[in-house]
Amino acid sequence: MSAAIKEAFFKVLVVGDGAVGKTSMCTQITTQEFFSDYNLTVGCDFFIKRFYVNNISVTLQLFDIGGQDQFEKLRKAFAGGAKGIFLTFDITRRDSFYNLEQWYESVKDNLDFRAPMFLIATKKDLRKSAEIWSEDITSFQEKLAFDAYFETSAYIGEGINEAFEAMGKMLLSRFDENEYSKEAQKMKFLEGAQRGVRS
Numbered sequence: 772m773s774a775a776i777k778e779a780f781f782k783v784l785v786v787g788d789g790a791v792g793k794t795s796m797c798t799q800i801t802t803q804e805f806f807s808d809y810n811l812t813v814g815c816d817f818f819i820k821r822f823y824v825n826n827i828s829v830t831l832q833l834f835d836i837g838g839q840d841q842f843e844k845l846r847k848a849f850a851g852g853a854k855g856i857f858l859t860f861d862i863t864r865r866d867s868f869y870n871l872e873q874w875y876e877s878v879k880d881n882l883d884f885r886a887p888m889f890l891i892a893t894k895k896d897l898r899k900s901a902e903i904w905s906e907d908i909t910s911f912q913e914k915l916a917f918d919a920y921f922e923t924s925a926y927i928g929e930g931i932n933e934a935f936e937a938m939g940k941m942l943l944s945r946f947d948e949n950e951y952s953k954e955a956q957k958m959k960f961l962e963g964a965q966r967g968v969r970s
């Protein structure tokens with residue numbers, strides 16, 4: 772008899788200044804595509820990423836939250852129930868790094884207290900124009916105690932798989948099986964209901 776595949780579902784936030792590359796990272800991880808034109812995310816974009824960790828089917832529902840001020844309330848509401856967070860900054864823009872504390876403040880009350888927090892540098896292919904260095908990362912660690920740091924590029928497709936895999940593993944280790952499998956069942960039910968409505 773083969774054992775049923777275990778399923779896990781987690782909601783994960785992707786936050787950071789406009790144009791740092793949040794949508795590009797989510798697009799790269801879900802479709803392996805890259806677009807050089809910039810389309811501002813208005814409100815919130817959703818992505819679904821599924822992969823296996825130790826024979827467990829992990830589904831991450833990614834919330835890529837737009838940075839406009841008028842969406843402040845929406846941002847708080849969207850953050851509800853999140854189990855993990857990617858704090859993203861553009862390696863070539865110092866301001867995008869310094870704004871991360873504020874980004875974290877704006878969603879932290881709605882984040883689960885066990886939520887893994889990953890710091891993500893984007894656009895590592897543009898490293899020759901970098902404005903952030905390893906000393907900055909070390910001092911940020913002292914301030915915000917993030918769980919992991921990854922340098923990524925959606926353009927050359929580097930670092931992103933590693934970051935997501937590590938997030939998946941940490942989520943599985945921090946949350947109880949009955950919590951994440953219940954979430955997965957709920958999600959399946961909603962997907963089924965949606966198909967029902969469409970057909």
Ligand SMILES: Nc1nc2c(ncn2[C@@H]2O[C@H](COP(=O)(O)OP(=O)(O)O)[C@@H](O)[C@H]2O)c(=O)[nH]1
Binds near residue numbers: 790791795796810927
């Ligand atoms: N060179 C380079 N450009 C990138 C990378 N990721 C995103 N971009 C570009 O940066 C701009 C903003 O990206 P986007 O994902 O829309 O940013 P968002 O506002 O944070 O969602 C777009 O023109 C992207 O093509 C990367 O890894 N390398």
Ligand SMILES: [Mg+2]
Binds near residue numbers: 794810
């Ligand atoms: Mg976007």
